[in-house]
Amino acid sequence: MGKDTGSRGRRQSELSDGELEVLKVLWEGRSNTVREVMERLHASGRKLAYTTVLTFMNRLEQKGYVKSDKAGLAYVYRAKRSRELVTSTKLRAMVEQLFDGAAAPMVLQLMKSENFSRDEIEAFRKLIDELDAEG
Amino acid sequence: MGKDTGSRGRRQSELSDGELEVLKVLWEGRSNTVREVMERLHASGRKLAYTTVLTFMNRLEQKGYVKSDKAGLAYVYRAKRSRELVTSTKLRAMVEQLFDGAAAPMVLQLMKSENFSRDEIEAFRKLIDELDAEG
DNA sequence: GCGGGAGTACTACAAGTGTCGTAGATTCTT
DNA sequence: AAGAATCTACGACACTTGTAGTACTCCCGC
Known part of the structure; x- marks a missing residue:
């Protein structure tokens, strides 16, 4: 019953909702340590644990949306892809998906x-x- | 190391991409049995197993997007939410998510x-x- | 009155996602 | 230098999603 040894179930691995939330904060900020991002999220009502924010930043980096440099104590993150690029990519996907292009x-x-x-x-x-x- | 007994990790459970693909076929069709939907997907180049399509239809029903009636042998599905409703909901979400409303x-x-x-x-x-x- | 085919129900499972805890490293304070 | 405050690395875990196999049911023709 359902041995299922095949290789199925992969996805495209794009920008997820949570990652986007964090990326949006990065677009606004200049300095962008994990702590600062977390605080700005908190300030706008989004409560997330420090490590959750860290996870998102790491995943964003793996996916190539941001890069980080160690600045003394902590890493500082900068967006590698602009808001315009990301929004237009998402919009295009939307056009394809909902309106067949x-x-x-x-x-x-x-x-x-x-x-x-x-x-x-x-x-x-x-x-x-x-x-x-x-x- | 990470006992983690708390209750985390849920999501809103909305319309997923695969579900939308199937829903789009339902919007076009009149009759809509699982088999017919599958065939129309195949015709447009999207190869999915019969049971995969079935799974999507079921999930769509659970989520309230379609309803089904047993018509003799098989179930026949109809969309409960119109294309316009779904697209405008998605567009609104996009506006919120990408352009802060x-x-x-x-x-x-x-x-x-x-x-x-x-x-x-x-x-x-x-x-x-x-x-x-x-x- | 049974075998075969269509249909559905149930199960499965890997990858992705949201969410965090803990441990270990590094740095600041006294 | 010991202890406190920070950081990051790693793991963990529930839920979702994409994808499908298998088993069981029901009807049809013979």
């Missing part, structure tokens, strides 16, 4: 479902005009 | 990074005008 329907749905202010709408229009000008 | 920057980034055609841009402009008119 068609980004326009996604934008349309967003524009419809989110309630944007006049100012925001104006910003959209402005950008559209620019894009249109370039072609 | 601000949808406008996400739309802007999409408009910049994806290369939209004139027609698509025209569609955006049209929608914007409508939104603007309502206000």
Whole structure:
């Protein structure tokens, strides 16, 4: 019953939710020791143990999202991939996954479902005009 | 070394990637037995064992995304949550996760990074005008 | 009235994830 | 230098997810 010796069950191993939470803090900070990141997380209401944050930082490093240098006592971490890169990668994945690669329907749905202010709408229009000008 | 008897490590249990793949097929189909879903997945290049598809359908049902009725021999599944609902929920989660709740920057980034055609841009402009008119 | 095929239920299991505890190393304080 | 405060390394463990095998059930044709 279910010997199951084959090799199944792997995944892509990308940025996970928890790792992203930590990475976001790294993007904001300049110095970024584990303790500082933990404190900033606590400050924004996210309570995690020191070692949990450490685990995330390590995993982020293994996955190539950050790098660390020993600065005296502790390691200091810096993001290797920018927020823009990560967000656009995630957005692209979303487009593929939910809209089969068609980004326009996604934008349309967003524009419809989110309630944007006049100012925001104006910003959209402005950008559209620019894009249109370039072609 | 790490007795660790506490209760940690749970998650929200939401729609997973594999489940979504199957759900997307359900959204398209009318009849939707396990076998049919599997065949349509195969047709689009996604090879999964019958029981794997079954597992996803069951998990989808447990999570409330689909319901099933025994139609003679086999169960027939129908989606309980519409594509629109699911996509907008996922999009909202994305907005929260990546843009701290601000949808406008996400739309802007999409408009910049994806290369939209004139027609698509025209569609955006049209929608914007409508939104603007309502206000 | 039974064998075969379709279908479902149950089990399994590896990798990934969230969450941390503990032990050992290093450094700061007195 | 002893003890305190910090850090990191390593392990641990429950739950999820992707993926599927096996066993049991039910009906159909012979």
